[in-house]
Amino acid sequence: xxxxxEEKMLKPAAQHALKPKLRFPEFRDAGEWDAKELTDLIEVxxxxxxxxxxxxxxxxxxxxxDQSQAYxxxxxxxxxxxxxxxxxxxxxxxxxxxxxxxxxxxAQGADGIKIFHASSGxxxxxxxxxxxxxxxxxxxxxxxxxxxxRKLVAxxxxxxxxxxxxxxxxxxxxxxxTTEAKKLDTLKTHKKGLMQQLFPAEDETLPKLRFPEFRDAGEWEEKRIEELAKRGSGHTPNKxxxxxxxxGIKWVSLADSKxxxxxxxxxxxxxxxxxxxxNSSAVLHPPGTVIVSRDAGVGKSAILHSAMAVSQHFIVWLxxxxxxxxxxxxxxxxxxxxxxxxxxxxxxIKTIGLPYFKEIxxxxxxxxxxxxxxxxxxxxxxxxxxxxxxxxxxxxHKKGLMQQLFPAFDxxxx
Numbered sequence: 001x002x003x004x005x006e007e008k009m010l011k012p013a014a015q016h017a018l019k020p021k022l023r024f025p026e027f028r029d030a031g032e033w034d035a036k037e038l039t040d041l042i043e044v045x046x047x048x049x050x051x052x053x054x055x056x057x058x059x060x061x062x063x064x065x066d067q068s069q070a071y072x073x074x075x076x077x078x079x080x081x082x083x084x085x086x087x088x089x090x091x092x093x094x095x096x097x098x099x100x101x102x103x104x105x106x107a108q109g110a111d112g113i114k115i116f117h118a119s120s121g122x123x124x125x126x127x128x129x130x131x132x133x134x135x136x137x138x139x140x141x142x143x144x145x146x147x148x149x150r151k152l153v154a155x156x157x158x159x160x161x162x163x164x165x166x167x168x169x170x171x172x173x174x175x176x177x178t179t180e181a182k183k184l185d186t187l188k189t190h191k192k193g194l195m196q197q198l199f200p201a202e203d204e205t206l207p208k209l210r211f212p213e214f215r216d217a218g219e220w221e222e223k224r225i226e227e228l229a230k231r232g233s234g235h236t237p238n239k240x241x242x243x244x245x246x247x248g249i250k251w252v253s254l255a256d257s258k259x260x261x262x263x264x265x266x267x268x269x270x271x272x273x274x275x276x277x278x279n280s281s282a283v284l285h286p287p288g289t290v291i292v293s294r295d296a297g298v299g300k301s302a303i304l305h306s307a308m309a310v311s312q313h314f315i316v317w318l319x320x321x322x323x324x325x326x327x328x329x330x331x332x333x334x335x336x337x338x339x340x341x342x343x344x345x346x347x348x349i350k351t352i353g354l355p356y357f358k359e360i361x362x363x364x365x366x367x368x369x370x371x372x373x374x375x376x377x378x379x380x381x382x383x384x385x386x387x388x389x390x391x392x393x394x395x396x397h398k399k400g401l402m403q404q405l406f407p408a409f410d411x412x413x414x
Contacts, residue, residue, distance in 0.1 A: 018154055022404040027162045033407055034121070034157075038131070039149040041122050045089060045115040047108040049081045056109065063102075066109030067093030071100060073109050081107035086117045088124045090131070094145050097138045101128040114145045122155045126163040129170045130154070133402045154407045166405050173398045180394060184387045191380045198373050199335050200363050211372050220363045228324035228364070229290075229317035231357065232283060234310035237276035247273020249284065250308040252291060260293065260300035261334070263381055265308075272309060282309040290317045290329050292340075294352040299340030301333040315357045325367060327374035332362055 018033040051064050056074025062082050064074040083089065084105035091100040092114045101124070108115065118124040130153050136144045156162040197209035205219040225231070236253070237244035248271055255269040277284060284307050285291075292301040295313040303326055310316060319326045344350035364370060 018407045020405050020407050022401075024162070024165050027156065027160070027165070030156060030160060030162060033154045035152050035154045036121070037149065038127075038151050038153055041118055041120070041127065041153055042090075042116040042149075043086075043119045045083065045086060045117065047081070047083055047115065049078075050108050050111060051076050051078065051081055053110050063104070063106045064109040065091050065100060065102060065106045065113075067091075067096045067098055067112045069096075069098060076107050078107065083108065083115065088128075089115050089117050090124060090128050091115055092145060092148060094143045095138075097136045097144050099128070099131055099135060101125070114148075122153065122158060123163050123167060125167040125171060126155065126158075127153065129167055129402065130406060133399075133406055170398065170402065170405070173394070173401070177391065177394050177398065180387065180391045184384065184391055187380065187384045187387055191377065191384065194380070195331065195335055195377065198376070199332065205363060211369070211376075214365065214369045214372070217366060217369065220365045222361050222363045224359065224361050225317060225324075225329070226358060228362070229319040229329065232285060232289075232316040232318065233354075234283065234312050234314055234316070235281035236311050237272050237280040237282060241276070241279075243273060244276030244279065245270065245272055247271060247276060249273060249277060250306065251282070252302075252304075252308055252310040252314060254293070254296050254311065254313055257293070257297040257300060260297065260302045262385075263303060263330070263378070264305040265291075265302040266305045268308065277309060282311075284309050285316050286318065288318070288326050290319065290326050290333070291315070292333050294344075294354075294357065296349050298344045298350055298352060299333070299337040301330055303327070303330050315354075322367065324362075324364065325370040325374050327378060328364070328370035329362070331374060331377050 018035060020033075023030070051074070053066075053074075055076070055078075056064055057076060058074070060075030060077045062076050062078075063072040064076055065071070066073045082105050087105070088101055088103040091102065092098070093112060094114055095112045118127045122130075131148070131151065134151065136148050136151075138144065194209075198207050200207045200220055205222065207220075210217075234252075239245075250268040251270050251272045252265060252268050253270055256265065259265050259267070272282065276282070285304055287304055287306050289304045289308075290301065291304065291310055291314045293299065293313055294315055317326075317329060319329055340352060341350075343356070344352050365373075
């Protein structure tokens with residue numbers, strides 16, 4: 001039965017202690033659930049040995065699982081390190097709070113993880129999904145398994161099959177999320193590879209890949225960006241003056257780091273006022289202006305969707321449209337991110353000085369070819385955005401479903 005059909009069959013359950021809001025039809029009258037601390041429901045597994053990170057291989061017979069975000073961190077052929085009994089097993093990052101489940105033999109990588117499976121009363125797959133609902137929050141670099149062990153787990157009787165029904169439903173959603181995440185990664189990889197071919201390599205004047213109508217158009221020309229666009233910067237109005245802020249003027253600052261590298265920037269976390277603009281060196285830059293961070297988050301860039309001011313942490317360029325496409329410049333800056341990160345200086349906050357941006361050069365073709373390249377990359381960005389939204393929607397759907405499938409109760413304080 002498909003996920004959608006299963007979800008349609010779920011109906012609200014009566015409000016009652018330790019009963020979920022949604023239950024599958026055959027379990028609506030099955031009574032209340034039980035609850036125990038995790039420590040009473042699991043058995044911890046001790047690995048035969050741990051693989052140091054220096055011994056991770058790119059290939060091998062067995063996957064290495066550690067507390068990093070990646071599901072698989074490396075590979076090994078060391079059979080003496082393999083854990084194969086008691087599968088499926090849950091892996092918890094004691095420092096990172098990352099939670100994983102595996103039903104295949106694996107080796108533990110490095111240190112800092114706890115491996116366990118359900119002992120009695122619950123299934124391991126059900127337990128894993130339950131723990132995902134209210135994950136342990138990471139508190140700096142400390143061990144968190146003692147907190148995880150005190151979490152309450154609500155569960156119906158295992159023998160009637162309700163646990164497995166819930167686990168199967170949520171696991172199938174996980175599979176769909178994984179599939180869509182791979183599609184997103186494929187799109188990003190495709191875009192990265194395409195950019196490497198559409199722009200000439202350093203010290204070269206021709207790209208590896210060119211659109212048919214421009215193959216005989218000759219070499220690209222190297223110019224200082226200063227010759228093609230008007231450079232500007234920004235400023236931070238006095239923060240002790242309340243009247244300088246919250247005045248409706250969008251102001252890009254380091255607080256907007258997550259909004260960069262997505263093409264247009266539409267909103268800013270902080271706004272300033274006309275008074276703040278007037279009494280500082282900040283400037284209102286027009287829509288279409290290209291910005292790049294020269295400090296923390298160095299190399300991140302964006303295009304202003306509307307008129308905005310920026311902090312002193314950004315360099316801005318207003319392109320001469322007859323010479324340089326703002327979108328072509330944006331994608332060119334994206335190709336320079338690794339270089340920006342390498343040349344940034346500083347012990348606490350890395351930065352790139354203004355003199356570098358005064359002399360920075362760009363290799364350009366004719367404006368029509370610039371636009372063709374920009375349009376091509378923009379179309380891929382649109383696909384990436386749509387895929388990202390699809391993935392986010394699936395994750396939100398699963399989270400909402402979990403909140404309905406598991407009863408709500410107060411957590412034991414860790």
